[in-house]
Amino acid sequence: MRQLLALALVAASALTAAAADFRIETRVFAPGEEEPASQSVTLFTGGAAYDFRDADHRVTIFRPGAADKPGRFVLLDTTREYRTEIGADRVAIATTKLRRWAAVHKDPFLRFTGDPSFDQAFDADTGEMRFVSKQMSYRLVTMPVASREAMKELRAFLDAYAQLHTLLEAGLPPAPRMLVNEALANRDVVPIEVELYSGLIEGEPDLRAEHLVTWILSRDDRHRIDQTNRRLAEYKSVENTEFSKFAHRLADETDVEETTTR
Template identity: 85%
Template sequence: MRYLLALLLSVGLFSDGVATTCFAADFRIETRVYAKGEEEPASQSVTLFTGGAAYDFRDEAHRVTIFRPGAADKPGRFVLLDSQRQYRSEIGGDRVAVVTTKLRRWAAVHKDPFLRFTGDPAFDEAFDADTGELRMTSKQMSYRLVTMPVASREAMKELRAFLDAYAQLHTLLEAGLPPGPRMRVNESLANHDVVPIEVELYEGPIEGEPELRAEHLVTWILSREDRNRIEEANRWVAEYVEVENTEFSKFANQRMAEAVDKASH
């Protein structure tokens, strides 16, 4: 259950169509995710935004995900890089959207209440503009977020496109839960023009200690090191061997299973 909830917490924070921006914003988000009762992060990542694209680096998994939104009404596209095997794979945003839409429709009529909720989530929302606290509550799951104002509308559009797209991508690659709950949270963040700096995920109402907690360090500028990482990732796109999505995700899922098994012991 904790692993399934983790898919609903990640930044990993496209609606069915992806809007591009007229002016791109450059910024970074460093993320740490903590499991209940743990002081050390269960996962860490850095996501860099530049030129309208997003580069998500997960060093412990030797994996980089690049999201490039499409022009006009065309869907976006993902490039997946495995720096350990030097593999590259690409997935169109249209394929991601079709698969996750079918999954949401299936879950929305499922007999299991939790699955049914993920297919068609409905939250009670409360936002405190003075403190920046956002609460999305329900009987099935709840979010508590600490937020701060976004630097610009362009940054908000880029972030929203990536957060929704990444949530759907995880569902496709890892056979996870429908991304509806997290996408509802993303929608609320965009409506209030805020970005999360802390996210807590609860099983059921907001009571006691959260099952999972994420910390986001948002910086509205890229460093020279950040730009070097982006340049390196772009070189990998040209150099790595292209493989089918199934081959790429097979090895990635094997590593994830090994990590989950290690953590459970």
């Protein structure tokens, strides 16, 4: 359960002529903790997204597809100096099958993750959004996005990364968070605070995230991106299975059969 909730907090589209440059710092907190359980920085530039998670020694680069071509992920292991590539279309196929499996599961929580539905509310004055269900609920504080280009890039990255994270971490379907992402895009807002509850919105959240959004990249940010691009040429290219113990799911598309019920 905790693993799924962490995934739900995690969260660039087709290339445009005027791609946006911006950054998002994320800190995720466990209940009652003042120090973050995890931290990351995601840099958006030229239509691509660079996600840095120092604790995992992993960098994830997402490059959206152009025309009829699917997007791609490049994963860098900065400790072993490995890199691997994964097609976003393969990731989407695998998570779709996982979602179909969960949607017919006898467990109510699993069934919800496969076919989620929320009662939604948005307060335009405060920017607060609520997504409520008996199985899982979100409360978000939002702010207006700087541009439509930034919104498109952010939405595509959040959806794609949620699906990738599900496979690499052997998680459950990301459909609940993807519904939230859709609602954010429809309102042209980005989250600056996210609270996740394992039921109705009552008491302390199970997980909380803070997002610091800056609509410009610093010189250090651009240096970090340049350094990462150099590593793409320097690191050893390996198969998905060698990069991650869970990545064999991609080769098989999914270990879960669509018609499986328990």
